[in-house]
Amino acid sequence: MPKVPGLFTGMRITLGELLKTLFPRRGIKTLIPAPVKHGAVTVQYPHENEAPAPRARGVIALKSENCTVCMLCSRSCPDWCIYIEGHKTKAPPRRPGGKERTVSALDRFDIDYALCMYCGICVEVCPFDALFWSPEYEYSETRLADLLHDEARLNEWMETVPDFEAYEAGSDAKVKKVPR
């Protein structure tokens, strides 16, 4: 018997939530329902978009210029969904009169988003700041093969990468810059 008031509390809460969703303005006091979108906490996706959090894991963007073809991302990928090909080439010396340098050139950098599980290890592991998370999420395709984003497409995503947010006050760490 002492449990009975708790039962009614539960029922009051669910009914209150129902009325709040149905009559978002002032509960049941206004019986004319306002536009429904104010009531629910959810968003009717195809018609209205929710702004993703700035650090949301939407898609991985590539800054090709920073990539040294070190293959760390490709090797650390649990799904093996990153395909990298490169070759060694000669670059002019840094200072006049210096020796020619050997650098790696990127031939192919593909991410297969049909396989990617958005773990973010590649972004973490990249030592040269070539991979970044972008909150962009609308890139579904009608063909499975189109989910393989090539280098050009991955570079395009760079525009959507937001700047890193400042750390909390008192932090000594320098805020990372997104290369533009």
Add this chain to the structure above:
Amino acid sequence: MTALELAYWQSSLLRVLGVLIAVILPAGAFVYVFLFKMMSFMQSRLGPMEAGPHGSIQLLAEVGKFLQKEDIVPERADRRLFFIAPYIVLASTFLLFVVMPFGPDAYFTDLDTGIFLAMGLSSVSVIGILIAGWASANKYSLIGGLRAAGQLIAYELPMVLAIVGVVIQAGTLNLQGIVGAQHQGEIFGWGGIGNPFIITQIVGFVVFLIATQAELTQTPFDMPVAESEIVTGYITEYSGLRFLLFFIGEFATAGAFAAIAATLFLGGWAVPFVDLDEDVMNFVGPLVLFGKMMLVGFLIFWVRFTFPRFREDQLQAFAWKYLIPISLVNILATMALKVAF
């Protein structure tokens, strides 16, 4: 109402159509209004919105989806029983509406023992569920089937005992008679709105609703289909059309029990101040009954979406230790008062 001269096959056809409408319409309304919309609102979301205005034809999409699905039968299943089981469950639901009165002349049969027959028919579904559990050749199904059998039989008792109070007060087992008794009844000599038995039989009403909840295996009592323990109990192995039949059966039975509760406790199809024999009641009556059904359905599903599941032993203890003694006391009190006044 002028007597229509119909051949036997014509009236039979009308009755089949009538039962189909009486079963499918409330089941659809329950699923859409309560399962889709009310549950969503209680969880602060909108539910289906795309199929039709406010998702109103989502049901057709769901039915279409189930019809497309492959009908899988487990290798070791007892095929014949496996196929029969959903139809037994659904048949008991359809038969419940046979005794239901919708208006002074709008009924399928007017049996003297209407409510008795309804209670008997409602327990036939236990057999279908047990068959489904056994024939699936799956341990989860079997456990679910046995749980369902134990639960449905345990809660049949308080349900019948709660009805006995109403029957004593109305003095008849005939549902038409019970509606009449409520319409003509008086509350302490004042016959303004008749005497819907929810006022004098409030204890019976509460016990009946709780037992209904258990009979329908709705959430606080949904151990037979407890998905976290035994997948979906006796419907684990069913897919496609047969799953759809179980699903329709569940919600059509909810409609049937809501209609029985509305008839027994809320005055059925009758409206206060309107004479019982008015011809117009044949058309207004079904709507009134439907409205009262939705009211009872709202209570059932409100409880369903609020409370978590009981434990199996708590469930049985609740029926045998609390509901049955309470309803027995209710019967005794009703008898005493009936004799006294």
